[in-house]
Amino acid sequence: MPLFSLKLLKSDFLKAVAKHNGLATVITFLSLSALSNSAWADIQPRSASQNYSQKSLSNAGNPAAAALIVARKDPHVMTGGSFEIGGGVEYGNLDELFGKIDELSLLFNPPSEGDDGAGSEAPPSLENPDKDYLWEDLFVEYPELEDRLEIIKTKVVTTASLLALITAEGYGKAELTSEASFVLHEDFFGGTLLFGMAYKGNSEAVGIFEEITFDSDYAKAQLKTIPDFDENDPIQEIDLSDGISLFYNPANKRVKMSVDNDSLLLVKATKIAQFSLSYSRNVIQSDAGDLYLGVKPIFYRVGLTHTSTRIGEITDTEDLFEDIKDADFIYQNGFDVDLGIVWAADHYQVGASVNSLFEHTYEFPDFDRRSFTSLKILSQLNDQSSYTMERQLKLEAGIFTDQRHWSLNLELDANAVEDPMHDDYQWFTLTGGYAADSWWLPSARLGFSRNLAGSKLAYVNAGVTVMKFINIDVATTLDTVTLDGSEMLRGANIRLGVQFDY
Incomplete structure (x- = not known):
């Protein structure tokens, strides 16, 4: 470790x-x-x-x-x-050391009580991770659940890589x-x-x-539940394995990932x-x-x-x-x-x-x-x-x-x-x-x-x-x-x- x-x-x-x-x-x-x-x-x-x-x-x-x-x-x-x-x-x-630690701190935090997710990130795409659009746009662009799973995996790998970089430098x-x-x-x-x-x-x-151990098969099964929610449902916490959670708000289709370890x-x-x-x-x-x-x-x-x-x-x-x-x-x-x-x-x-x-x-x-x-x-x-x-x-x-x-x-x-x-x-x-x-x-x-x-x-x-x-x-x-x-x-x-x- x-x-x-x-x-x-x-x-x-x-x-x-x-x-x-x-x-x-x-x-x-x-x-x-x-x-x-x-x-x-x-x-x-x-x-x-x-x-x-x-x-x-x-x-x-x-x-x-x-x-x-x-x-x-x-x-x-x-x-x-x-x-x-x-x-x-x-x-x-390593540049901006304290800023990177504070960035990790935000990632590790779930939405606060009463937060409707309006300030959370819109889901990114693989080609354009900074594109500000909603999950419904993502479904059109990437209809397969495996694509959404790859985005989550990329986010997890990025988090682990940042911690590894801080470990070394x-x-x-x-x-x-x-x-x-x-x-x-x-x-x-x-x-x-x-x-x-x-x-x-x-x-x-x-x-x-x-260390974060990500179970892709388990996360894929959990992501399949997203289309089942409608806009009247409350914010959903979707367990993606090993303390990784996806907070999804059906009302505005915003999402935030958090890591609890x-x-x-x-x-x-x-x-x-x-x-x-x-x-x-x-x-x-x-x-x-x-x-x-x-x-x-x-x-x-x-x-x-x-x-x-x-x-x-x-x-x-x-x-x-x-x-x-x-x-x-x-x-x-x-x-x-x-x-x-x-x-x-x-x-x-x-x-x-x-x-x-x-x-x-x-x-x-x-x-x-x-x-x-x-x-x-x-x-x-x-x-x-x-x-x-x-x-x-x-x-x-x-x-x-x-x-x-x-x-x-x-x-x-x-x-x-x-x-x-x-x-x-x-x-x-x-x-x-x-x-x-x-x-x-x-x-x-x-x-x-x-x-x-x-x-x-x-x-x-x-x-x-x-x-x-x-x-x-x-x-x-x-x-x-x-x-x-x-x-x-x-x-x-x-x-x-x-x-x-x-």
Whole structure:
């Protein structure tokens, strides 16, 4: 059973929020999208916006690398700590997303009480689906019941195809990232002690689609009853199988088709705070190179919530994101550990790290499911009712010149993991850079990254370090998307950070 995602939000949604509630609401909304890559992967890996030395001191780096960077005392690297914020957007390749969901909502609704069908659609023809004429015209043009049946089948297929399209491409998300790391001690029992903290919050609407099983033979038998009604009969609800109904008004021969099933939008939101204390030290020294090990215990404060709305009950998709703000969060505490290892030589280094060793699971609050009858829908709701911080192995390697002025670095997530919204991420990143020693000559980096799972999107990354401590990085996708008739990049990120000594 497919799922489709809205995940936050067309550019028009952001504009609407800003217009309705002002700058304060926009800031609040963005703050709910702050992320930390050390625990969760998302739109774009932050490691792509830093060279190997810089990210080793960040909260998202290999837990073993801080002691290595402190021991090197490179003139172009500040080893006190770092702070970074950033923002980004990413879209699926689908225009007018919210409008399409609202269109489906209208289709799922039968005529309201007292509605004589005057506002309903006239039956279309196969050659001209927009032709406005009555059923009696259709009988003249297509006397066979099979033709009318084909029209109904076409409508059902169109509905299923739209849901399938939203499944594949119907999403948009926005994020704000933040993290801070501080070296507390450079020689704590022979190693380096690093404190880090980060905050993440995001929201997503997950569409759960109940498949439509259309029985043509049964529908044909039901359609045969249409000529039996006269203009004095009330509006007739004709069952066409599997929750598909045709509402026919004999008085004006107008018709409306509706779909009654358990398809719904499940709006989810998370607020996750993270505090870590990592320890790294040199364990082997030799002429060939040095081996460093690191461990990072992490404390999590996780808040989760969600609300559900059947597709037929949706009046305005964008309002769903307003509703989630008023939902009650259930907060849970968790503990996990990251491990890291780095082998460093004069002109290369390789490393590996394991994130979320214990794979702690957090539960979303329960809600009343008695209105749902589909076993498949209930199974999907069960799958969406919890979030597990899955274990992930990260591999990394770098080569560099003397004094590490020029470097080429590679990172690969060995396995895909799910974020709190159940989206898959597995990043490959290649970054080359130049690190300057002077205050006036900027350092620069250029990279490429691709999500090997989930969206499969690729990004080009570029950045500079000004005056040795100010980092500015941007990233854009190689793909474009059409939104509101305008072609734009499917994803873009900007990050600002500082690194410092004290």
